[in-house]
Amino acid sequence: MAKVFIYPATSLILSDLVARFGHTPLSAAQSIREHIQTAGLESPPLQISPEDPKKGLKYAAVEVPSGVRGRMSLYGPMIEDADAGIIIHDADLAFGCMGCARTNELIVFLLKKRNIPLLELSYPVNDEEGAEFVAAIRDFLTRLGGVK
Amino acid sequence: MTTPVRIAQLSCGPEYSGVQKEIDQAAKAVDAEIFYPDISLADIKRDFTKFGLDVRSPDLKLAIARAKALVDGRVEADAVFIATCFRCAEAAIVRNELRRFIHENSKLPVVSYSFTERTTAGTLLTRMEALTTIARRRALLARETQVGLTLGLDSGSSTTKAVVMRDNKIIGTGWLPTTDVLESATTVIQLALDMAGVTREKIEAVGTTGYGRFLVGEKIKADLIQEELTVNSKGAVFLADCQHGPSTVIDIGGMDNKAISVQDGIPGTFTMGGICAGASGRFLEMTAKRLGVDITELGPLALKGMSAQVAMNSYCIVFGTQSLVNALAAGSSKEDVAAAACHSVAEQVFEQQLQEVDIREPVIMVGGTSLIEGLVFAMGELLQTDIVVPPYSQYIGAVGAALLSSGFIKEK
Numbered sequence: 001m002a003k004v005f006i007y008p009a010t011s012l013i014l015s016d017l018v019a020r021f022g023h024t025p026l027s028a029a030q031s032i033r034e035h036i037q038t039a040g041l042e043s044p045p046l047q048i049s050p051e052d053p054k055k056g057l058k059y060a061a062v063e064v065p066s067g068v069r070g071r072m073s074l075y076g077p078m079i080e081d082a083d084a085g086i087i088i089h090d091a092d093l094a095f096g097c098m099g100c101a102r103t104n105e106l107i108v109f110l111l112k113k114r115n116i117p118l119l120e121l122s123y124p125v126n127d128e129e130g131a132e133f134v135a136a137i138r139d140f141l142t143r144l145g146g147v148k
Numbered sequence: 149m150t151t152p153v154r155i156a157q158l159s160c161g162p163e164y165s166g167v168q169k170e171i172d173q174a175a176k177a178v179d180a181e182i183f184y185p186d187i188s189l190a191d192i193k194r195d196f197t198k199f200g201l202d203v204r205s206p207d208l209k210l211a212i213a214r215a216k217a218l219v220d221g222r223v224e225a226d227a228v229f230i231a232t233c234f235r236c237a238e239a240a241i242v243r244n245e246l247r248r249f250i251h252e253n254s255k256l257p258v259v260s261y262s263f264t265e266r267t268t269a270g271t272l273l274t275r276m277e278a279l280t281t282i283a284r285r286r287a288l289l290a291r292e293t294q295v296g297l298t299l300g301l302d303s304g305s306s307t308t309k310a311v312v313m314r315d316n317k318i319i320g321t322g323w324l325p326t327t328d329v330l331e332s333a334t335t336v337i338q339l340a341l342d343m344a345g346v347t348r349e350k351i352e353a354v355g356t357t358g359y360g361r362f363l364v365g366e367k368i369k370a371d372l373i374q375e376e377l378t379v380n381s382k383g384a385v386f387l388a389d390c391q392h393g394p395s396t397v398i399d400i401g402g403m404d405n406k407a408i409s410v411q412d413g414i415p416g417t418f419t420m421g422g423i424c425a426g427a428s429g430r431f432l433e434m435t436a437k438r439l440g441v442d443i444t445e446l447g448p449l450a451l452k453g454m455s456a457q458v459a460m461n462s463y464c465i466v467f468g469t470q471s472l473v474n475a476l477a478a479g480s481s482k483e484d485v486a487a488a489a490c491h492s493v494a495e496q497v498f499e500q501q502l503q504e505v506d507i508r509e510p511v512i513m514v515g516g517t518s519l520i521e522g523l524v525f526a527m528g529e530l531l532q533t534d535i536v537v538p539p540y541s542q543y544i545g546a547v548g549a550a551l552l553s554s555g556f557i558k559e560k
Contacts, residue, residue: 043169050166050265065233066265067161074164094189099160099207101238 002144005082007107009075011096014086017134021141026078028098035074048073060106071103079110084117084144086137091123117144153180153280156225156256158214158246160207161233167267171231174272178280185214185223201245208232208242215246219253226283229276230260244504251409251417251506257282258417260504275420278377282415288555289378289414292391296352296557299340300550301333301368302376302543303360306402306429307516308332311546312344312351313554320344321543329360330367337368355379355553357545359403371556376545377406377418383548384512385413387538394508398497398527398535399544400517402429405497409505419504425465427496429517434465435489438472439482443520446486450522453483455491463496490522498530512536514544 002023006014009028018025035047043049048070056069059076079085087108088095098104111118119140124130155175162168175182187195187210195216196209203209211230217223230246232239240262247260259275261267282289294316302309304326310333312320322339326332341348355372356365357379365373376399384397397408405427408418425431436446458475462468468489475485511533513524518541528535540547 043166044172045168046163048164048166052166053164053265063235065161065236065239066165066167066263067233067236070161070164070166070265093192093206097206099205099210100164101204101206102236 002083003081004141004144005078005085005111007085007087007104007111008091008096008098009107010098011088011091013095014088014137017137018086018141021138021144023141023144026082028074031074031078059110065102067100068103068106071100072106075103075107076110079107079114082111082114082116085111085114085119086140087111087118087120089120089122095123150179150284153178153226153283154224155180155182155227155229155276155279156185156214156218156223157182157229157231158185158211159231160205160211160239160242161236162231162263165233165263165265165267167263167265170267170269171229171272173269174276177269177273178277180227180276180280182229183225185217185225187213187217187223191217199249201242203238203242205238208239211242211246215250218256219250225256227279228256228258229279230258231263234262234264236262247417247504248506257415260419274375274377277375278415278418281374281378285378286414288552289382290412291382291552291555292386292413294551294554296554297346297350298353298355298550298554298557299337299351300546300548300553301337301354301356301358301364301370302545302549303329303333303356303358303364304402304545305359305404306433308336308358308360309543309546310336310340311540311543311550312340312346313547313550314344318540318543318547320346321540321546323542326360329363333360333364333368353553353556355549357549370553372549372553374549374552377408377415377420379548379552380406380514380544381408381410381415381548382413382552383544383546384514384538385410386551387540387544387547388510388512388536389538390510390512396505396507396509396511398502398511398513399515400427400429400493400497400513400523401515402433404428405501407497407501407505409508417505419501421497421501426463426468427493427500428465429493429515431465431468431493432489432517432520432523434469435472435486438469438476439486441482447490447519447521447523449483450486450490450520451525453481453485453487453522455484455487455526457484458488460488460492461495462492468492487522487526490520491526494523494526494530498527502531507531509533510536512538514538514541516542518542
């Protein structure tokens with residue numbers, strides 16, 4: 001069983017696919033859930049406090065906007081923890097949407113830098129491409145091991 | 149209990165910067181509520197494409213679509229708050245274009261802000277208060293004439309000012325550097341009353357503004373306690389005699405600067421900056437001190453100098469002072485250094501703030517720094533326009549407070 005970072009990290013479909021093949025998806029839902037369940041912190045809606053962008057300094061320098069650093073405090077540790085990754089380029093907003101383009105560039109770069117198994121796909125635009133898209137993800141996840 | 153003012157938030161990043169709570173708190177403190185305009189996925193795609201600014205960040209696309217929904221009237225709001233991360237170029241472009249788009253196509257008051265993780269509710273309070281004042285007190289802000297006998301007090305970060313007005317005329321003034329907030333206020337009020345030849349008991353209504361407005365307002369039982377953005381705008385157009393039509397008010401203060409685009413005496417868009425002291429009145433005070441002249445002599449001195457002779461353009465008051473010291477050590481004249489300091493402050497206000505409001509003539513400079521002729525000259529050169537400095541310009545907040553508070557006389 002592998003820990004698979006998904007991009008867009010907010011994609012429920014991708015997260016579900018990874019879980020179905022017996023792997024652990026590393027996604028926004030997981031990291032945000034951890035934040036929301038932190039006792040004693042009151043910083044709605046995501047329970048991210050001004051301390052979190054400071055934790056993001058590990059991944060981006062102080063001159064990088066606080067929103068990028070705050071996001072990296074969520075995604076950075078997961079990228080470090082990942083055994084593999086799936087990157088979907090130009091995904092439809094409905095498939096999974098990550099708010100900041102600069103953060104997205106950094107996430108994809110850091111994933112590539114890790115030298116872990118990576119699957120990069122373009123978002124499908126018709127049924128035929130859709131079938132190939134799902135098959136490619138299935139094959140990748142199968143090669144990683146886990147449930148078939 | 150009044151209905152909360154509904155402020156639509158168009159933003160990218162505050163939740164992830166940990167400052168959304170601060171934004172919500174600032175709004176709540178002025179009896180307003182922040183909400184996100186609710187739109188569908190189809191709306192986002194259609195309206196973002198229609199707007200024509202091809203940004204990459206989905207949160208900015210969402211902000212654009214939400215702005216369209218507000219302007220089209222598909223979502224109702226009383227005011228708009230645009231917030232994006234400080235230092236993000238893409239967001240800065242969107243922030244500026246959305247502010248302009250909303251200002252040109254709706255009557256919604258709008259303020260934009262670039263935050264860091266250090267932004268606090270206190271920093272945002274005056275801006276939120278101004279938004280709610282414009283939304284809630286439009287009738288009061290439309291007041292053009294002062295009636296009866298009223299007192300206005302401006303408790304600023306550097307100076308405290310008081311004005312007594314009777315039947316639309318200023319009859320007493322008081323001015324002091326701010327030390328103890330309450331003591332300074334009490335003293336300037338007495339100075340203004342003495343000059344007017346009236347007693348406190350005769351005053352029919354009182355208004356306070358400025359940083360110490362709440363503390364002083366509660367102490368002296370003011371009828372009106374209101375932030376300086378709307379009050380100064382009112383005072384400026386009253387004294388400059390341009391209450392109708394467009395105007396731009398620039399107030400370079402001791403601690404922060406305000407640039408306000410005004411229509412019929414009511415602010416439409418405004419910026420309030422206070423990050424870099426090199427662009428504040430405080431820098432001019434330091435310059436005067438280093439040159440060994442009184443602050444009142446700095447302006448005439450600057451008019452005799454050539455700013456281009458001295459390199460000085462630092463955002464930071466420490467580095468700005470360093471440039472000043474270096475220039476004097478290299479043999480520059482006091483006149484040239486004074487002119488360079490004025491040009492430096494004007495240039496930074498121009499670069500940092502005036503790009504965020506639509507400059508519409510007449511441009512009115514107010515506050516204590518408007519008495520520094522060199523600064524007014526430098527700003528006029530940068531904006532390529534004749535700057536209006538009305539009489540009593542240093543008392544602008546106090547005049548606005550005295551004028552607006554007269555709206556409370558009938559209620560008594």
